Amino acid sequence: MDYVKPTELLDTMIEAGGGKAALSVKQMLVRGFLAGAILACATTLAFTATSQTSIGLTGAVIFPVGFVMIVLLGLELVTGSFALIPLAVIERRASLGGMLANYFWVIAGHLLGCAVYAVLYGLTITKMGTDMSHPLVQMLIQISETKTLGYKTMGASGMGLVVIKAILCNWMVTLGVVMAMTSKSTAGKIVAMWLPILTFFAQGFEHAVVNMFVIPAGMMLGADITMGDWWLWNQLPVLVGNFIGGMLFTGVLFYLSHKTKTATIARSSQEGRKTESLQSLQAVEKSL
Template sequence: MDHVKPAEVLEAIIGAGADKAALGIRQMLVKGFLAGAILACATTLAFTATQQTSLGVVGALIFPVGFVIIILLGLELVTGSFALIPLAVLERKASFRRMLANFGWVILGHLLGCALYAVLYGLTITKMGTDLSHPLVHTLITTSEAKTLGYKAMGLSGLGLVLIKAVLCNWMVTLGAVMAFTSRSTAGKIIAMWLPILIFFAQGFEHAVVNMFVIPAGMLLGAKVSLTDWWMWNQLPVLAGNLLGGVTLTGLGLYFSLKKKASPAASTGSPVETGEGRFIPAPASRAGESV
């Protein structure tokens, strides 16, 4: 059967989280770099589709192509890891220190990948800086300002709003990462991943890696946004909200709903009653097995 049972999915994502935590620095940087650039490319594709059709939902239908490429190639997307690695830590298959190391190095890789694509794409749509008439120039500038100065104008309410939108965003993004484990076929994985990613992008929620491209790209093209505006009013609260949403709504939500508890008999070694008046010995626990 192509479909994978939810309990098996849980064990698979815990294992994937452990594997991610065990990556070396070079792997984390390069995989994060590639993922950031690919997601940035998918973002400009979605913006282009929206501009051409005047329908935001068309861009949302297209955007998940970047996420699919990242997952199928086994690259590192920190927002997806926000749900997977904490479960590996909870199961003692990865250390807290290794989790933080993964997050830090992958985020740095994202920033570098998004920055490179922002420069190259900016040179492309401005014809090497000589023409600012391309419609995507205006889109990137206004989006960059809306994602920073728009929240800044609201004060503390703006910080609360951006945090909420980040939590909702990564609830869907981490579900996309988990859904990749629900099928054994490539086609099944693609369809399963596509759905939650479409949901987040269509509703304008806040994704940290997308913003690592959109905001700096707008700044390079002339958006009146400072580094402080970028990090204080968007990037840091969005990272915090993405982490919170990924850990709680997806990671722990699935963990506590799907994790099977060992029976008292299995944990104590007591015999198990068969229901027919007979007893059979309880199976012995394997060394290192979680109970």
């Protein structure tokens, strides 16, 4: 059986969060860059499927391929870390400063990766800027304007809406990250993480990293959007909503539902044995 029980899963989540907070700046930037570019590529694949079939669910079924690649390759997706690193902070496996540093540098990597892919993809579908007839050109422009100006025209209600959609989105995305840990086999991980990712994409929720590609790509192709529109009416509120959804609904609530005194005692005992072993090893080294 390759199924990982929830109590074991919680320990894995905490350990993973601590590991992410301990990465070097170079690792966070490079892994964030690759994750952003891969997710952007999966987004255009999903949009292509939707354009060809006129069925939105088709794109949602395909989109998780990017998420699968990111998780299996051990890359950094900040929206997933929104659920994991806070648990490591709670358990004192990571510091608040380490958590914020991870978020900052990984987001910087995402922006770079998404921008590079947006430029390369834009040149591809416009035939080096000479042909704007490709259906994805207008689709990207329309979607990017909907994701910014659509909320802007609603005012305060629009701001509330975008945050709520971001919360719902990352509740599902972080469940994908966690469910990938419920299996020890590659096939099991893929199936487990596919389900919640399909769920979020099919319902049009707001994902910060996807938007780091879609909105700049739309702007490059001619969308009537300013930098202020992008960041004020989408990127910043979506990041806030994604953090709340991942940290609260997946991270903290799962932690509270499966955290037990038995698990804490077992973990403390295990750490104690590790410390004793290290001390014994050091004593042996000194005697030699």
